[in-house]
Structures are given as C-alpha cells and as structure tokens.
Amino acid sequence: xxxxxxIAALACAAALALLSASPAxxxxxxxxxxxxxxxxxxxxxxxxxxxxxxxxxxDQAAEIWSTLADEGHIKSMNNLGTMYSHGKGxxxxxxxxxxxxxxxxxxxxxxxxYNIGIAHEYGRGVATSDARAVEWYRKAADRGLVxxxxxxxxxxxxxxxxxxxxxxxAKRWVxxxxxxxxxxxxxxxxxxxxxxxxxxxxxxxxxxRAIDYLRRETNGADxxxxxxxxxxxLRQQGRTDDLFDLLERREFYANGQPTRD
Numbered sequence: 001x002x003x004x005x006x007i008a009a010l011a012c013a014a015a016l017a018l019l020s021a022s023p024a025x026x027x028x029x030x031x032x033x034x035x036x037x038x039x040x041x042x043x044x045x046x047x048x049x050x051x052x053x054x055x056x057x058x059d060q061a062a063e064i065w066s067t068l069a070d071e072g073h074i075k076s077m078n079n080l081g082t083m084y085s086h087g088k089g090x091x092x093x094x095x096x097x098x099x100x101x102x103x104x105x106x107x108x109x110x111x112x113x114y115n116i117g118i119a120h121e122y123g124r125g126v127a128t129s130d131a132r133a134v135e136w137y138r139k140a141a142d143r144g145l146v147x148x149x150x151x152x153x154x155x156x157x158x159x160x161x162x163x164x165x166x167x168x169x170a171k172r173w174v175x176x177x178x179x180x181x182x183x184x185x186x187x188x189x190x191x192x193x194x195x196x197x198x199x200x201x202x203x204x205x206x207x208x209r210a211i212d213y214l215r216r217e218t219n220g221a222d223x224x225x226x227x228x229x230x231x232x233x234l235r236q237q238g239r240t241d242d243l244f245d246l247l248e249r250r251e252f253y254a255n256g257q258p259t260r261d
Contacts, residue, residue: 042073049076053088062089069100077104078112085115085124094125105136110143117151130159141173149177150189157192158261167196184214188246195258203253211246 049064062083068076081100084093098119104112117136120129134155140148156170171193178186191206249259 042068042071042076046073046076049079058083058089060089066090069103072107074104074107074109074112077101077107078109078115081112081115085119094119098125105139108143110140110145110148113137113140113143114145114148114151117148121151121155130155130161130164134159134164141176146177146180146186149173149180150186153177153189153193154261157189157196158259160260165196167193170196182213184210184217184242184246187213188249191249191253192259195253200253200256204250207246207250207253211243211250214242214246 045064045068049061049068052058052064053061062080065073065076065080065083069080077100080090081097081104083089084091084097084100086092090096098116101112101115101119105116113136117133117140118124119126120136121133122128126132134152137148137152137155141152150173153170153174155164156166156173159165171190174186174190174193178190187206187210191203191210194200194203194206252259
C-alpha cells in the first residue's frame, strides 16, 4: 500500500520543500540574526531562482541555486538537493541530493531534515529504514514543520516494523499538526493513529472527516452530495487515488484492521 497510498502525498511534500521561499520553520525562539548586504543579495538571487522554477526554467533555477549553495545559502542547498532528487535542471542523482540535504540540515534547515526523512523512508540514495525516517522526521517536526509532523505520525502508525510503531506518539504529533492545519491528508494520518491504537470507531470518524475535507479542497466539490459525484470531479483533476485511498482505509477500519504501509 505504501507505493500507492502515499505517492500523491510525497509528490506534494517534495514540491513544498522545493518551492519554499521563506525561512526554515523552527518552533524554537531564536535571536533575530543580523542581515548583511550579502544576505539581501543572496535572498534576491534565491527568489530569482524560485521565479525561474515557477516558469518551468529548471536549468536556470538549478544554476542559480547551485551558485548560492556553493556560497553556503541554506535554502538553496535544500532546493538544489530536491532538483537532484527529481532530475530537474540537473541529472537525477540521489547521492548528490543527500549531500546537499545533509549540508543544509547541518545548518538547521527543517525542510532538509524532512527531505532526508523521505529519502530514508523510500530508499533514495540511502538504505530504506523507517527507523531512520522517524529520526529525521522528528528533527524537522521539533522545528515546527507541519509536513514532518504528519509524515512522522504516518510512519509511527503504519510501519511494518513493530519496533517503530507507536500509536500514542503518532496521535500526539498528528494532533499537533492539526492545530496548525486541517486537511484531508492530515485527518487521514489521524485515522491511522487511531487504528494503530485499536480505536476503530474514531478512525472511521476521522476518515469521514478526511473525505469531507477532500470535497472542500477540490474546486467545486463542496456542492456535491455523493461520493460518485466527487469521484467524477476528482477524475477530471487527476486525483482519483486520493478518494480511493480514503475509501479503502474506511473499509479497513470499519472491519477492525489497521493500515500497514
């Protein structure tokens, strides 16, 4: 189920990590850094790379971020790593992606830590390891990154490795994320945590809420009354797997079965 159930979520997460033009999330209070003229120039160049990426000019974006990464610009290191991971503007190279993620993470970037977690969960340039994924997701979650909180909760709830699973901890992290942002994906993670704890009635309720939020997230779907109508609209938007996954999990939970990813 891992390959299908999380592929859409993973693609979305990777895009968010790449396209973040704001400072790294960090829940811990820090002193306001002194901004130099060099910092301002690098930020302008970073945004120029961001704009190039948005236009689909991946070669230019990669060139700009590569120069900035060599200068030690933290966000550019992470974004360059993502370019290598996806093969955009550069040849796909998971080893180089990890190199840049690790350099960015060493300087405190939460999104780079999150991307390292993804690499470990899916075996991209490193050995597949849910335990290592949890370690890195936790580092990013501790810094306030909502995507990492959800990824952490999901692996803690659904990992085939019994030594990794911890439903109570998963529920705490997912609820922390839900206090920041409610979405169909986040509610699905809450349902998985309930199921891991044997709270199947609560899991079904959470999945029903996730389906309701999927309607809200899908343009025009808030006026639909049936799952059949919702499926038709999602098919037009290429998002049918999102609904299939939620309906499949609802059936599992209704029959007293947890999700194993």
